Amino acid sequence: MTSSTRNNQAALPASDAAPDEVVIDCRVEKIFYGNFLAVRDSHLPILKNRITGFIGPSGCGKSTVLKSINRMNDLVRNFRFYGHIHFEGQDLYDKKVDPVTVRRHIGMVFQQPNPFSMSIYENVAFGLRLNRYRGDYDARVEEALRRAALWDEVKDKLRNNGMSLSGGQQQRLCIARAIATRPPVLLMDEPCSALDPIATRQVEELMVELKKDYTLVIVTHNMQQAQRVADRTAFFSVDITRGGRTGYLVEMGETTELFANPGEELTREYLSGQFS
Amino acid sequence: MKATPDFTRNLTEPRALKSFILSTLTVACTLLACVPLFSVLYVLVIRGGKRFSLELFTALPPTALDTGGGIGNAIVGTLVMVGIASLIAVPFGILAAIFLAEFGQDTRIATIARFSAKTMTGIPSILAGVFAYAAVVMVTGTYSAVAGGIALSLLMLPTVMLTAEESIRMVPRIMREAAVGMGCTPSQVMWKVTLPAAMPGMITGVMLAVARAAGETAPLLFTALFSDYWIFQGGAGDLMEPTASLAVLIYNFSGMPFENQIELAWAASLVLVLMVLFLNITSRLISQRKR
Numbered sequence: 001m002t003s004s005t006r007n008n009q010a011a012l013p014a015s016d017a018a019p020d021e022v023v024i025d026c027r028v029e030k031i032f033y034g035n036f037l038a039v040r041d042s043h044l045p046i047l048k049n050r051i052t053g054f055i056g057p058s059g060c061g062k063s064t065v066l067k068s069i070n071r072m073n074d075l076v077r078n079f080r081f082y083g084h085i086h087f088e089g090q091d092l093y094d095k096k097v098d099p100v101t102v103r104r105h106i107g108m109v110f111q112q113p114n115p116f117s118m119s120i121y122e123n124v125a126f127g128l129r130l131n132r133y134r135g136d137y138d139a140r141v142e143e144a145l146r147r148a149a150l151w152d153e154v155k156d157k158l159r160n161n162g163m164s165l166s167g168g169q170q171q172r173l174c175i176a177r178a179i180a181t182r183p184p185v186l187l188m189d190e191p192c193s194a195l196d197p198i199a200t201r202q203v204e205e206l207m208v209e210l211k212k213d214y215t216l217v218i219v220t221h222n223m224q225q226a227q228r229v230a231d232r233t234a235f236f237s238v239d240i241t242r243g244g245r246t247g248y249l250v251e252m253g254e255t256t257e258l259f260a261n262p263g264e265e266l267t268r269e270y271l272s273g274q275f276s
Numbered sequence: 277m278k279a280t281p282d283f284t285r286n287l288t289e290p291r292a293l294k295s296f297i298l299s300t301l302t303v304a305c306t307l308l309a310c311v312p313l314f315s316v317l318y319v320l321v322i323r324g325g326k327r328f329s330l331e332l333f334t335a336l337p338p339t340a341l342d343t344g345g346g347i348g349n350a351i352v353g354t355l356v357m358v359g360i361a362s363l364i365a366v367p368f369g370i371l372a373a374i375f376l377a378e379f380g381q382d383t384r385i386a387t388i389a390r391f392s393a394k395t396m397t398g399i400p401s402i403l404a405g406v407f408a409y410a411a412v413v414m415v416t417g418t419y420s421a422v423a424g425g426i427a428l429s430l431l432m433l434p435t436v437m438l439t440a441e442e443s444i445r446m447v448p449r450i451m452r453e454a455a456v457g458m459g460c461t462p463s464q465v466m467w468k469v470t471l472p473a474a475m476p477g478m479i480t481g482v483m484l485a486v487a488r489a490a491g492e493t494a495p496l497l498f499t500a501l502f503s504d505y506w507i508f509q510g511g512a513g514d515l516m517e518p519t520a521s522l523a524v525l526i527y528n529f530s531g532m533p534f535e536n537q538i539e540l541a542w543a544a545s546l547v548l549v550l551m552v553l554f555l556n557i558t559s560r561l562i563s564q565r566k567r
Contacts, residue, residue: 116455
């Protein structure tokens with residue numbers, strides 16, 4: 001049984017966008033946690049300068065797939081990945097690949113805002129220092145904070161601890177921290193689920209703004225959010241037929257197309273709230 | 277007709293009375309718990325305070341029938357030995373804590389080490405002295421500051437290790453994930469993120485361990501003994517000589533039949549308590565400032 005992926009034929013380029021270029025070609029065959037098959041058979045091409053949204057019910061493996069892209073799942077004991085993720089001409093799951101280096105090129109923003117317990121400035125400069133950046137730190141920090149729409153709120157208190165900010169500010173600080181090193185791809189794991197509606201709106205506007213320069217992949221529980229920000233949406237579901245709870249990709253396509261005219265019955269039921 | 281409820285407090289009602297008595301009791305017990313500390317401080321200030329002068333800190337202890345004199349060498353001796361003990365216990369304790377909290381959490385060694393440390397915190401301090409006597413004094417053939425420092429470090433080590441482990445564990449998991457997500461190697465996560473975040477807690481633990489070690493008498497009786505002279509008189513070799521300390525000075529002088537010595541013992545007690553108090557307050561300030 002293969003998932004029906006309606007990617008390229010449905011992806012008519014938006015009027016101003018360049019022809020679609022696949023930045024990350026993620027082909028999951030199987031992902032295991034120990035003996036538990038968490039995700040199977042999912043092919044997700046991630047297009048450049050677009051926002052790709054992963055939606056689906058809890059336990060459908062959308063976060064697992066996202067965290068596989070920058071190899072965060074290597075931290076999970078007994079995690080095993082079968083498949084390929086091609087990024088910049090290399091397979092990220094090749095034996096010779098150092099996961100630490102992968103994470104320096106694919107940024108990540110987490111569900112809970114998680115600034116470091118250090119100054120706002122140092123939080124943003126963290127990645128630069130890690131990469132032994134030689135150049136104007138002040139300029140790069142300011143640029144990242146401006147891009148994260150946080151500069152005006154923190155420019156007078158850059159020496160304050162990052163954890164003293166409000167939840168929404170902390171999340172934008174985490175985004176600034178992630179983009180300071182200018183990684184081409186940014187992964188976001190339910191970045192707004194811990195935020196109030198106003199902060200959520202700010203982060204969403206930010207995401208749309210960022211896609212000019214970055215490729216974004218976001219996991220969200222919120223279908224309205226997917227409709228508001230995602231250009232393309234991947235719908236995952238859980239397969240409980242074989243005794244386990246295995247997530248898989250049901251379909252993927254342009255967001256407007258997927259929501260207006262889902263190709264699969266399962267997608268239609270989920271989007272209309274009939275999902276059990 | 278509807279009866280209006282009466283909202284006024286009524287202590288004759290059993291429920292209200294019981295609540296009142298119990299809350300009063302808790303306040304009373306809290307105040308009672310402060311009594312020993314403040315009465316000790318009061319007596320120390322009254323009896324030890326009158327010898328507070330420059331001489332107390334700069335002069336050597338007097339001989340039997342002398343007048344005047346001070347406890348300068350004992351203050352220096354205590355600082356030196358606590359310093360030696362910290363130099364041993366802090367690096368060992370913190371590195372061990374890193375292993376316990378981060379890299380070897382559930383390994384067999386970790387379980388054994390944790391259990392030994394917890395047992396060690398309850399061991400009578402005199403045993404640390406006996407151990408250092410056998411292991412250092414007998415081997416080197418002399419009572420010394422080094423032996424005293426090693427004895428004290430045995431008492432500090434478990435405290436440092438367990439509090440450091442606890443503070444490392446308290447660093448939120450999501451903060452470490454952030455570091456991994458930025459592309460840190462495991463050791464970079466440790467040095468750049470986890471340890472700085474755990475620092476206030478670790479410093480508190482070290483301060484408390486130092487405060488405890490500074491007041492210990494028993495381990496020093498067999499290891500550093502006492503001396504009527506300054507520790508630094510002829511170079512570094514002096515670390516291998518018997519060394520004075522506040523705790524042992526108090527022990528020796530308080531039993532003497534001379535008023536002068538007894539007064540000095542009181543003054544030394546006050547100095548010791550102030551040192552410990554200072555360390556405790558500093559560690560509090562450090563742990564509060566970071567939050």
